[in-house]
Amino acid sequence: MTGNGRDPLPSWREGPSKERLLRFVEAVSHPGSADHVAPEERIAVFDNDGTLWSEQPMYGQLAFALERARTLLQQRPELAGDPLVAAAAAGDLQTLMGQGMRGLLELVGHTHAGMTNAAFSALVRRWLQDARHPGLGVPYTQLVYQPMLELLALLRAHDFRLWIVTGGGAEFVRVFAEELYGIPPERVIGSTIRLRYGEETGEPALWREPTVDFIDDGDGKPVGIERAIGRRPIAAFGNSDGDLAMLRWTTAAPGPRLGLLLHHDDGEREVAYDRHSPFGRLDRGLELAAVHGWSLVSMRRDWHRVFTAPDP
């Protein structure tokens, strides 16, 4: 509990996960503590999809790409001959995912490039206003996890520096990270597409080229962290095997460290999935949590409430 006696994590049920979070925050931030960490080193990194907001039945950014494919096909009917664009426009996930990473990167090249970065942000902003989650019919922005917002607030109140480290596109997530999470653009690390500076239109612009040049997932996450921050985090929060390198990099250093994996085991209030999910697969992590001493949080048991919007 914090000094004023009010529970800073009301959506977290009492139990080992909550206790550990509160103890860690207190230990590293209390001036007299043996585990005290200077504020500038109090760095916490958060995965986004499946950790801060829902990633089912598909990543929000994939839904955006499908919608973009539909628009592109209307604007340029000749693209119907491209099986990937056609599958995306038809919402045919099976064909899309069957192409593996190569197919997804090609789809990103079609749907996320060929415009300036400013134009892309405007497209994402509009999509975010209009789009509705296919199952729940609510804007994606309502699928943020209330317990995680409370955790962000608790860490911020204890002078932590909060960063998002997402497998999604940095420029995609930056459009909403400040409004949804209070995390400004310069604290969002993500996958990137090649940018090219040019003045050919008379005004300087940053053009998005159809090549993904960094994938901030798996072993890419510690690389993205080192690139952007240049310091090693002391706390890392994720939910899938794509977050394991980030948790390992964070927690394998000396001093007080915290690793946390969110287990999506609540089929009533959200979706129960782990080892066999095409999105946010959590397989090796289920074993590694115990090996490395990471908290494995059960959405079902550890959370009073799931979404910021009323739970379904």
Added chain:
Amino acid sequence: MTGNGRDPLPSWREGPSKERLLRFVEAVSHPGSADHVAPEERIAVFDNDGTLWSEQPMYGQLAFALERARTLLQQRPELAGDPLVAAAAAGDLQTLMGQGMRGLLELVGHTHAGMTNAAFSALVRRWLQDARHPGLGVPYTQLVYQPMLELLALLRAHDFRLWIVTGGGAEFVRVFAEELYGIPPERVIGSTIRLRYGEETGEPALWREPTVDFIDDGDGKPVGIERAIGRRPIAAFGNSDGDLAMLRWTTAAPGPRLGLLLHHDDGEREVAYDRHSPFGRLDRGLELAAVHGWSLVSMRRDWHRVFTAPDP
């Protein structure tokens, strides 16, 4: 002048450059001002070599590379057969520069890779303690420009967010940016070498691979800025043609903007160089400053004092 009547830029002589700096800072930060800019958008970007510290007779990082080449040659005599390493170890700049960018990148591959990022930082730290500037015999850390430190302090006091945007290596500059300039590692954008995450030694590590994967110079600077910050700066400070895209990107947007180029025209206290220098060449910028309304600061006329150490 600031509110308390004390001159915040005592090493700057009175004149248009100083006046413009003071007016700009006041205009964007004064709450009632028509040109007021919110603190989170008050972003100022600084080149490092030749803008915050001296870059003559060669970049500090090149001096480090030559020293590393000498050490490598002692450890692995077979490298003497590599003309590039041999030239670097002999301090033969003419041969080195004759190889152009390709040669320099290859030298970086030899001297900056094959170790973890942590080991590299330790090497730079040691070099910085031991190395002496060839002409002046002082540590490189004493070749910081006092007027620029005063400018950093003035901007910081007015809630600016200060970033370094260097053509040098991000991980090289981060070793000293906090101590010399008060700029923490997460605010240093620079050129980067490929990093690879691996646990093959039992502990997680980030390994430096011998491939430069981003050159944060020229048209790369706006790209590096967008990648790291995701916002457009309102003030940019440089000294060479490698900074022109950064100044253009910064100042071509609407609202109050400031671009400044430092002209090294003081052969007595430092080195006079511009259009024909192999390092920090300022050629097109001498014309573009007038075209785009950037301040062209004369070290000779505009600065009372040059270095933080007593001027030579």
